[in-house]
Amino acid sequence: MTGYRTYSDAQLTVLLMTGDHAAFNEIHQRYYALLYHHAYKRLPSEEDVKDILQELFAALWNNRGSLTLTSSLAAYLYTAVRNRVINVFSKQKVRHIYIQSLQQYLDEGENVTDQKLREKELIALVEREIAALPPRMREVFELSRNAQLSHNEIAELLDTSPQTVRKQIQNVLRILRAKLGATVFSLFF
Numbered sequence: 001m002t003g004y005r006t007y008s009d010a011q012l013t014v015l016l017m018t019g020d021h022a023a024f025n026e027i028h029q030r031y032y033a034l035l036y037h038h039a040y041k042r043l044p045s046e047e048d049v050k051d052i053l054q055e056l057f058a059a060l061w062n063n064r065g066s067l068t069l070t071s072s073l074a075a076y077l078y079t080a081v082r083n084r085v086i087n088v089f090s091k092q093k094v095r096h097i098y099i100q101s102l103q104q105y106l107d108e109g110e111n112v113t114d115q116k117l118r119e120k121e122l123i124a125l126v127e128r129e130i131a132a133l134p135p136r137m138r139e140v141f142e143l144s145r146n147a148q149l150s151h152n153e154i155a156e157l158l159d160t161s162p163q164t165v166r167k168q169i170q171n172v173l174r175i176l177r178a179k180l181g182a183t184v185f186s187l188f189f
Contacts, residue, residue, distance in 0.1 A: 009073035016064050024061055027073065032057075035081050042085045052084040129179050133172060140165055141172040 004012065004026035012030075015023035032053060039049045056077070060067070069076050130138060143154045144165075151169070155162040 013067070013069060013073050016060075017067055019064065024057075024064070027060070028057055031074070031077050035077055038078060039081050039085055042082075043088055048088050052081060052088065056080050056084060126176075126180065129176055133175065137168050137172050137175075140168045144169055 004022055007015070007023070007026065009027075009030075012023045012027050016027060035053055035056070036049060039052055040046070043049055043052070059080075060077075130141065133141065140154055140158070143149045143157065144151070149157070151162045151165045154165045158165070
């Protein structure tokens with residue numbers, strides 16, 4: 001194997017293409033450190049650099065029979081490393097975009113869930129306060145708000161005057177405003 005160190009890149013390439021494992025080992029020995037430093041300058045993750053070089057040399061061995069070099073072996077290897085570094089950057093960018101998108105979805109989902117929960121709590125609070133009203137006031141209020149009847153229609157339905165209906169609705173609104181506070185009251189009425 002010592003003799004392979006004196007071989008040129010072109011000779012090693014020819015031997016590699018015939019399946020000479022010793023020629024492959026010499027190429028690996030000759031270029032690994034140089035390619036490592038070349039990749040590490042562009043990609044400061046030692047793990048990513050090692051992965052790139054492992055993939056490169058595995059592909060070189062696996063494709064040895066169909067290997068066609070348009071330039072020198074060194075140029076081929078440096079170009080292959082550069083392309084793999086670009087692929088890593090592309091994957092990292094896609095991963096980063098995906099993570100940002102997922103985080104945004106989770107943040108929005110959390111806000112929507114929190115908002116819905118608060119909305120349900122407020123509705124339950126309003127319904128409890130309405131349920132606590134005197135029966136006749138509650139009936140007048142529910143006919144006005146839920147059934148959306150006019151004061152005259154409610155008065156006719158309950159056999160009372162429209163002024164009484166109007167006064168009871170005013171009283172209900174005053175009671176609810178006092179119990180719920182101005183902010184909650186303004187959200188619902």
